Amino acid sequence: MTRAWLIAAVFFVAGCKKPSAPPSAPDADWLAGRAVTRGAPKNGGTLTVRLAIEPAGLTRLHDAFAEGTMTRITVGPIYQTLGGGLSSASESSVDHLTTRVTLRDGVTFHDGTPFTSADVKATLETILDEKNATSVLRSSLETLASVEAPDGRTVVLRWSRPYVFAEETLLNAVPIMPAHALMGDWDTLPIHRAPIGTGPYRFEKWEPGVALTYVKADARAHVQRIVFRFVKDETAAQTSWERGDFDVMTKISPAAWRAMEKQPWAWQQYQPVRFAENTYAWLGFNQRLPMFRDAKTRRALALLYPAQLVAKHVTLELEAQTTCPYYPPSKSCDASVTPLPFDPVQAQQLLSEAGWKRVDGVLQREGTKFTFAFLVPAQSVRMAKVLPLYLDTLKAAGIDARIETVDVSAYMSRVRPHDFEAIALSWASPTEQQDNFQNFHSSQAEVGSNFVGYVSPEVDALLEKIRVTWNVAERQALERQVHRLVYDEQAYLFLTRPPTLDAFKRGVQNVQPSLAWYDLASLWVEP
Amino acid sequence: MKRYLARRLLLMMPTFVGITLLTFVVAQWAPGDPFQLDLETAGPSQQVIDAQRAARGLDAPLPVQFGRWFSRVVRFDFGRSFVDQREVTQKLSEALPRTGRIAGLALLFGFGLAVPLGVQLAVHRRRRWARWLEFTLVAAWSVPSFWLAVLLLTFFSEWFPVQGGVVLPVICLTWPTLVVATRQVRSAMTDALGQDYVKAARARGIPERRVVWRHALRNSLLPVVTMLGLHLPHLVGGSVVIERIFSIPGMGLLAFEAIGSRDYPTVMGAATVMALVTMLSMLLVDLAYAFIDPRIRLEKAS
Numbered sequence: 001m002t003r004a005w006l007i008a009a010v011f012f013v014a015g016c017k018k019p020s021a022p023p024s025a026p027d028a029d030w031l032a033g034r035a036v037t038r039g040a041p042k043n044g045g046t047l048t049v050r051l052a053i054e055p056a057g058l059t060r061l062h063d064a065f066a067e068g069t070m071t072r073i074t075v076g077p078i079y080q081t082l083g084g085g086l087s088s089a090s091e092s093s094v095d096h097l098t099t100r101v102t103l104r105d106g107v108t109f110h111d112g113t114p115f116t117s118a119d120v121k122a123t124l125e126t127i128l129d130e131k132n133a134t135s136v137l138r139s140s141l142e143t144l145a146s147v148e149a150p151d152g153r154t155v156v157l158r159w160s161r162p163y164v165f166a167e168e169t170l171l172n173a174v175p176i177m178p179a180h181a182l183m184g185d186w187d188t189l190p191i192h193r194a195p196i197g198t199g200p201y202r203f204e205k206w207e208p209g210v211a212l213t214y215v216k217a218d219a220r221a222h223v224q225r226i227v228f229r230f231v232k233d234e235t236a237a238q239t240s241w242e243r244g245d246f247d248v249m250t251k252i253s254p255a256a257w258r259a260m261e262k263q264p265w266a267w268q269q270y271q272p273v274r275f276a277e278n279t280y281a282w283l284g285f286n287q288r289l290p291m292f293r294d295a296k297t298r299r300a301l302a303l304l305y306p307a308q309l310v311a312k313h314v315t316l317e318l319e320a321q322t323t324c325p326y327y328p329p330s331k332s333c334d335a336s337v338t339p340l341p342f343d344p345v346q347a348q349q350l351l352s353e354a355g356w357k358r359v360d361g362v363l364q365r366e367g368t369k370f371t372f373a374f375l376v377p378a379q380s381v382r383m384a385k386v387l388p389l390y391l392d393t394l395k396a397a398g399i400d401a402r403i404e405t406v407d408v409s410a411y412m413s414r415v416r417p418h419d420f421e422a423i424a425l426s427w428a429s430p431t432e433q434q435d436n437f438q439n440f441h442s443s444q445a446e447v448g449s450n451f452v453g454y455v456s457p458e459v460d461a462l463l464e465k466i467r468v469t470w471n472v473a474e475r476q477a478l479e480r481q482v483h484r485l486v487y488d489e490q491a492y493l494f495l496t497r498p499p500t501l502d503a504f505k506r507g508v509q510n511v512q513p514s515l516a517w518y519d520l521a522s523l524w525v526e527p
Numbered sequence: 528m529k530r531y532l533a534r535r536l537l538l539m540m541p542t543f544v545g546i547t548l549l550t551f552v553v554a555q556w557a558p559g560d561p562f563q564l565d566l567e568t569a570g571p572s573q574q575v576i577d578a579q580r581a582a583r584g585l586d587a588p589l590p591v592q593f594g595r596w597f598s599r600v601v602r603f604d605f606g607r608s609f610v611d612q613r614e615v616t617q618k619l620s621e622a623l624p625r626t627g628r629i630a631g632l633a634l635l636f637g638f639g640l641a642v643p644l645g646v647q648l649a650v651h652r653r654r655r656w657a658r659w660l661e662f663t664l665v666a667a668w669s670v671p672s673f674w675l676a677v678l679l680l681t682f683f684s685e686w687f688p689v690q691g692g693v694v695l696p697v698i699c700l701t702w703p704t705l706v707v708a709t710r711q712v713r714s715a716m717t718d719a720l721g722q723d724y725v726k727a728a729r730a731r732g733i734p735e736r737r738v739v740w741r742h743a744l745r746n747s748l749l750p751v752v753t754m755l756g757l758h759l760p761h762l763v764g765g766s767v768v769i770e771r772i773f774s775i776p777g778m779g780l781l782a783f784e785a786i787g788s789r790d791y792p793t794v795m796g797a798a799t800v801m802a803l804v805t806m807l808s809m810l811l812v813d814l815a816y817a818f819i820d821p822r823i824r825l826e827k828a829s
């Protein structure tokens with residue numbers, strides 16, 4: 001009797017102490033990396049986000065900062081674009097040579113100055129000014145001929161020729177800054193270190209090497225403060241995460257992600273979030289070299305890639321194999337294109353059709369051996385694991401490939417002048433719409449990003465047509481053709497789409513992943 | 528003495544030019560380019576990169592570049608970082624105190640504990656506990672500090688802050704200094720205790736404590752001072768591994784990351800500061816010699 005009472009008392013106490021007991025095992029949503037929102041929005045609190053890299057600056061206009069993923073993530077809550085809340089309407093003329101944008105009323109910058117058409121004009125003219133290191137955005141806006149501000153609420157843009165993606169860039173990729181903050185020497189403007197925008201958060205402070213703090217600007221945001229903490233070391237980040245120091249843990253490795261399932265602290269305290277950004281990894285063969293010039297050889301190389309082995313041992317079944325240079329959930333990808341299987345027999349057949357013969361275990365064609373090196377940046381942990389697996393299957397097929405590791409900054413200075421045989425790279429885009437002209441058009445093989453030297457008159461014609469096709473459905477039909485062609489001819493050896501692997505503390509609600517990371521303003525924190 | 532000091536300071540100038548020239552050349556010869564951006568996006572075209580190089584004077588011949596750079600350095604102007612466009616002097620002045628604080632504490636604890644510990648080990652060298660301690664020190668010597676750092680992080684992160692804390696990194700940095708310095712003091716003391724003047728001092732009836740801590744210790748301090756001098760540059764050099772693991776944005780990380788991104792102004796700024804401090808600490812060591820051992824006459828020695 002006494003014992004029964006005691007047990008009942010223990011249960012009662014335990015029940016009182018923890019009204020919402022932590023789950024005893026990870027559920028389906030948890031395992032899939034889907035955040036579920038509970039309750040109604042609450043204001044206040046602080047959100048601490050771990051970042052593995054510190055942004056170099058906080059304006060996406062500057063070349064040195066524009067491309068960095070970290071800059072993109074961190075400036076997200078500070079600025080707005082014309083398409084992202086600053087305009088109420090925009091219309092293009094029939095010939096697509098004029099765009100008229102009507103601005104929203106009553107918007108003010110964080111420093112109190114009202115937002116007008118002069119700010120749009122100043123921002124765009126800063127980009128267009130040849131003196132400024134703003135060439136990355138300038139090249140996307142190369143067709144922008146002039147910017148006029150007939151009145152405070154209207155901006156008129158004139159284009160030198162129609163180009164559909166320029167309008168996309170203008171509306172969605174240009175953060176608008178106050179005109180007064182853009183005066184002076186561009187390189188050393190204070191706004192690079194202390195941004196002023198119209199977004200839901202305003203800049204508070206930046207302690208270099210330590211942390212970056214934003215504070216809620218107005219009612220659009222819920223969480224009072226966002227602190228980005230720079231923790232570069234993996235072990236240190238892992239330790240802090242286990243201690244519960246971060247509300248958002250970012251850049252979780254596939255191995256750590258899989259380990260979470262077995263760690264009670266992880267599923268009791270955190271909700272993992274897994275989603276696909278618009279990024280894909282690929283291997284490229286320098287098609288200027290005779291050995292990689294024919295598509296048959298390149299298809300054989302794809303048939304020899306051990307995708308399943310890589311998925312099992314390196315990416316731990318977390319990454320989707322891809323065949324498409326566009327964003328797969330969109331209609332720009334042809335769903336009927338299937339990845340080439342791992343098939344050494346078919347590969348051998350293709351290789352002999354392409355004229356390769358085995359001599360002393362190594363393939364030869366016209367007296368030259370099939371031997372080459374993969375140029376890999378030293379910091380690429382993934383490629384250091386993936387390539388040895390591939391090298392084995394290549395070797396078995398009589399292809400003698402090696403790995404040549406170089407420093408990251410030396411890497412691109414080898415890739416740009418095409419001083420390589422094979423490379424490993426990945427492309428990322430913060431938007432769904434993307435122009436693949438730079439990557440696959442033959443005109444870009446000398447100076448652009450067509451590093452592999454892919455040449456196809458058919459693809460050239462399609463890419464040119466895509467750039468002047470305003471109808472989305474029509475454009476996507478053309479893009480699907482590009483997808484099929486570049487995959488059939490193996491412009492790249494398309495690998496996988498690495499997902500973003502993050503974890504949010506259980507109390508963080510309304511996690512909305514997007515192609516541009518998360519909408520931090522929509523989050524709230526349960527006390 | 529004054530003449531000696533003046534001559535040494537004058538001699539430092541060519542040495543300084545030599546060191547900076549060497550750093551400059553090595554940095555330029557390393558393959559790579561500071562204007563290659565994020566690997567994941569197409570990035571700027573080659574023309575744009577060339578224009579940026581020209582804007583920063585990187586298209587000029589190397590001797591001209593070095594000349595320009597050196598003329599600014601003598602005014603302590605290192606220019607702006609290629610990575611974040613900030614003044615290098617500003618970046619250095621943020622990183623220096625952080626590194627100086629933990630390295631200074633490590634130096635203080637390392638040598639502060641090594642001297643009494645080494646003396647005790649030498650005096651009681653025949654005792655069993657001293658031999659065990661001796662053995663432990665050798666074993667401890669072979670523990671790499673990055674491993675120690677990870678261990679400390681794993682087991683003590685409950686009590687000490689992981690980011691920006693002082694205790695754990697100071698322990699990691701003190702460790703190797705303490706081990707090496709203790710062994711140095713011990714062996715120098717053991718030598719000294721066997722010398723005739725120690726026997727003579729004892730024979731004259733001077734208390735043992737005084738013999739050990741005054742007569743013997745003073746004579747065994749020379750190698751320790753040399754070691755201390757060699758450790759001084761750590762005050763500004765920092766440790767890449769420790770600073771990375773404990774998220775301390777100090778000099779080690781600053782220089783390391785600058786080298787990785789070919790941020791020449793920052794690399795050269797950090798190298799210059801380290802060169803200066805290294806040369807100054809060597810001078811300090813020489814001066815300390817004369818102070819400790821009156822037999823060393825600087826005028827003659829030079």
